Amino acid sequence: MKFRPALVLLLALTVPCVFAQSAADLGAGATGRKAATWPLAPTAEEALAAQLSARFLTRFHYDAQPLDDAMSARIYTAYLKLLDGEKVFFTDADLAKFAPLKTQLDDAIWNQNLSAPFSIFNVYVQRAVERMTYARELLKKGFDFSLDENYTFDREHADWPKDQAALDNLWRERTKNDWLRLKLAGKDDAEIRKTLDKRYALYIERIKQLDSEDAFQSFMTAYAETTDPHTDYLGPRVAENFDIAMKLSLEGIGAQLQSRDDNTMIVKLIPGGPAMKSHKFKPGDRILAVGQGASGPLVDVVGWRIDDVTALIRGKKGTVVRLEVLPADVGLDGKHELVTLVRDKINLEDAAASKKVIEIKDGDVTRKIGVIDLPSFYSDFGARSEGDKDYRSTTRDVAKLIGELKQEGVQGIVVDLRNNGGGSLAEANAMTGLFIDKGPVVQVRDARGEVQQQGDDDAGMAWSGPLAVLVNRGSASASEIFTAAIQDYHRGLVVGEPTFGKGTVQNLVDLDRFVQGDSEKPQLGELKMTIQEFFRIDGGSTQLKGVTPDIEFPKNGDEKDFGESTYPNALKWTQIPPADYKPVANLAAYLPQLEHLHDARVAKSPSWKLMLDELAQYRIMRDKTSISLNLAAREAERKQQDKLQSEFRARHKAIDGTDALLADEDSVLDDGLNANERSLKSELKQEADAKKAKDVQLNETAHILFDAVGLIKADSALAEQVLPYGGKYSNSYLAAITLAKPPVVPAAGH
Structure with missing residues (x-):
């Protein structure tokens, strides 16, 4: 029995792709990778893992609860929310078919027969691909943006669509909004149609890479988190990443990877790793194939899911891995390079x-x-x-x-x-x-x-x-x-x-x-x-x-x-x-003085005022739950947002020499693209600019300590109260600080 103490908050678990392909269209599989066998079915190991988890949760959990029909109903609700939290795939008819399973999920776990939760997952897959296929068909027709209609994108408290007609209308609005976002960002119709069709096709392609572990992970996440918010099941893939996060090290080549279209792209090189030391890689390079050892066969990884590519590249320290790479600066038809690396321990600094x-x-x-x-x-x-x-x-x-x-x-x-x-x-x-x-x-x-x-x-x-x-x-x-x-x-x-x-x-x-x-x-x-x-x-x-x-x-x-x-x-x-x-x-001895100094300073700080204004705008954008699908209305809204963000950028420029906005996607002018559709170069530049921006809260916290040092220096009696143990351990500290004028504390109420 291996217990490892770990107090953690909501480490990200792998959740199945929101958009997927129907079981009827899953024969080909992703390029270079064997397709999953559909419909997905649980393995014997997964069924055993579920039962073992239940034994622990019902006996040793801090707030142990029986796995019975009542718990089954809660798991059922959590599972549907996990698969279709936005209520955009299932209809009332689907829910009616699922209803008998509501009190059978406990039996599924105890009897090691997970066909019930897997049947729900397989229907989810089928419905998801039907929706993406429907969206692709809508692109051929285009949309009328002169109509006065709204799209409610926040569906947390919405009902599931009543029938197929309601679901079609919902997806018409979703797809229309996707089109309109790109149109407002300056794309023409042909480019928009191409971008969205590629996006939806890639969503469909990803379902070919789902396997039983993905389905099982989803179901067990629903069960574990129904017990309490911080109990989780970690499948083998997730457990490995959890372990890496806790020890801040792994064995591999030292490259951060990301999926872009059908490719695995190098986003960042980790200092000191074999990839950086080789001087043969740079951000934007695409990994096309991976070979084990000095002469093992090269395995084509184009179209693979990122965790499968990562599993091939990682390995024990001292072992050899070969990568076939398409350099970023040669274009898609450029010459491939074959690079041999010796894996090493990578510290995630x-x-x-x-x-x-x-x-x-x-x-x-x-x-x-x-x-x-x-x-x-x-x-x-x-x-x-x-x-x-x-x-x-x-x-x-x-x-x-x-x-x-x-x-x-x-x-x-x-x-x-x-x-x-x-x-x-x-x-x-x-x-x-x-x-x-x-x-x-x-x-x-x-x-x-x-x-x-x-x-x-x-x-x-x-x-x-x-x-x-x-x-x-x-x-x-x-x-x-x-x-x-x-x-x-x-x-x-x-x-x-x-x-x-x-x-x-x-x-x-x-x-x-x-x-x-x-x-x-x-x-x-x-x-x-x-x-x-x-x-x-x-x-x-x-x-x-x-x-x-x-x-x-x-x-x-x-x-x-x-x-x-x-x-x-x-x-x-x-x-x-x-x-x-x-x-x-006794920090209360100078806390009121520090608060007065803080209040007086931020009241006249341009940086603080800018932060408050950006936060106010963020709240406005975050609290929106619907949006117009009328072109004229959206253009007017975008013009207003553009003006406001231009003002924010100008104020940042005047204050700290950067034009970085508040680091949140809701406060940045929408370009209509998903993260993996943007240029890697522009994405890296945006990250670099954000790091250069002035950290207003950190600087103010440092200034509060600046004030504290001044007050301590000015009053030896106060120093004895606010320094630990009456200054017993602080003589060297007191001797080290330079004499200076004490801060001027504003009168109360100013």
């Missing part, structure tokens, strides 16, 4: 902790503020359990970065946890220990009601100076454990938006450990199961409520659709007695 220094200048005073950006709480559990002294972990990396920042003379540190969805509970606990001397960090309660404390037993701190933790709605789970502990100890300021509100702990169960077999290849997958709930050391829970910042930044409004409180089956908020701890400082 982009997902690791990183640092930078921000210099804040206010009047004649300049101070250095360090920033540690942490995308997740990762740990290479396997390397650690094997005794590898150099195993990768968040705490090790952050400790090293703190040392480097101290060498650079920073006077405060910001830990940026925005959009950090969590990771290892052990790492959240250990990293807190870098900022406190000793003491409990988190309380954990299991299904029996037993509470255990986890904390830092090692004396000393890696950083004893002013600290801020920057969070937003995407900061969850392990991020909330760290943030809550820092706040409860009064060790640092919490700044930003209220966090996600996830207060549960999951462990991974390797299902292959419970069956006998000779295969080394994973067959049954893993179950990520909720087994505990964690609590703050003050006794409260982050469940549903999250962590409320000491200094709040404007919300973007996503809390209505994103966060623990949006899940109907989320655990309720509870509390337990507090742990035995004492705050190490």
Whole structure:
């Protein structure tokens, strides 16, 4: 039995392609790859994996629930939502046929007979291709854009179409809107017809690549997430990617790949990897075939799904792989190149902790503020359990970065946890220990009601100076454990938006450990199961409520659709007695002054005002649920949006020298294209421009620490209150900071 501690938030699971092909048209298969056998049917391994998962979930889950007819009905609802959440494929007639299965899904799992959920999946496939085929036929006729009609694109609360006529009309509106989007972006009719026909044809082609694992993954996701929002089933493909994300390493060639049309394209080369070291690859190169070893046959991978291509390219360190490549700069008819590489261990540095220094200048005073950006709480559990002294972990990396920042003379540190969805509970606990001397960090309660404390037993701190933790709605789970502990100890300021509100702990169960077999290849997958709930050391829970910042930044409004409180089956908020701890400082002693300084600064900040205006526009666009299909009306609307975005770009240019808009697709002028239809060069440029744009919230958080340092320096009595342990561990810090004029604090109410 292999339990690996992992506290994670909603890692992306593979969901079957929304648009698919009917069972009647699935004979040919994708180019270079054997077609799936249709209709799809479950394997014996999948049926066993479902039953094993049910045994664990009904016995060892934190909130164990019986797998009976009532649970079957909830799984049924979740499964339909997963397959057809927009209600654009199934009709009332389909639902009537599915209805008898509503209370049979529990039996399907217990009896290892998954024909019922697979039958639903196969109908989904058939209906999806019928819709795409219908859309392609509509392209031949074109559309009348002088009519005054609207298309409701947000169908979360809509009913399924009543009959075939209603479904046809819905798809007429969808396809008409696709056409109109491209027309408004300046494309002529011939180009629009070509673009959309190719798009819909590719959707159909992708269904040929679906297999039973995709269908099973979808069904088991519905079952697991019906139990609670953070319990998941991870099929073999998903489990491998989960493991890579946790240990931040893999064995391969070091190239980020993406599907473009029927090709696998190199999007990015990872520094230090064999692909980059070879100097024979660049973004935009297409991989056409893959061969194993120095002389193994080349396998044509044109038209393959990306995970299958990736599986061929990955392999054990020291082994040889050969790639047939079409260089980006030679055109489709250019000369192919054959490149031989030796696989190596690849460290995913982009997902690791990183640092930078921000210099804040206010009047004649300049101070250095360090920033540690942490995308997740990762740990290479396997390397650690094997005794590898150099195993990768968040705490090790952050400790090293703190040392480097101290060498650079920073006077405060910001830990940026925005959009950090969590990771290892052990790492959240250990990293807190870098900022406190000793003491409990988190309380954990299991299904029996037993509470255990986890904390830092090692004396000393890696950083004893002013600290801020920057969070937003995407900061969850392990991020909330760290943030809550820092706040409860009064060790640092919490700044930003209220966090996600996830207060549960999951462990991974390797299902292959419970069956006998000779295969080394994973067959049954893993179950990520909720087994505990964690609590703050003050006794409260982050469940549903999250962590409320000491200094709040404007919300973007996503809390209505994103966060623990949006899940109907989320655990309720509870509390337990507090742990035995004492705050190490009293940040309330200067919090009002810092808030006044913050309010006064942002009130006259062009960057802050621009951010607020962009957020307001984002909310307007996000809250729309329908759109006109009249050309004149849409042209007027686009003209207004174009004017507004031009103003935003001009303001960005004046402030930070870039023209990057708020990094959200809803705020950028629509080009009518899907992500994989855009030029890779333009996509990479857009990403680079976004990175250059001024990070207003991060800079303001650094400025808050700038103010904190000034107040500490100006008042030794205040310093004793707000520095940890009365400044006991901060003498070296106090000696290091340069004397400067204290900040001017505006009077209350100004």
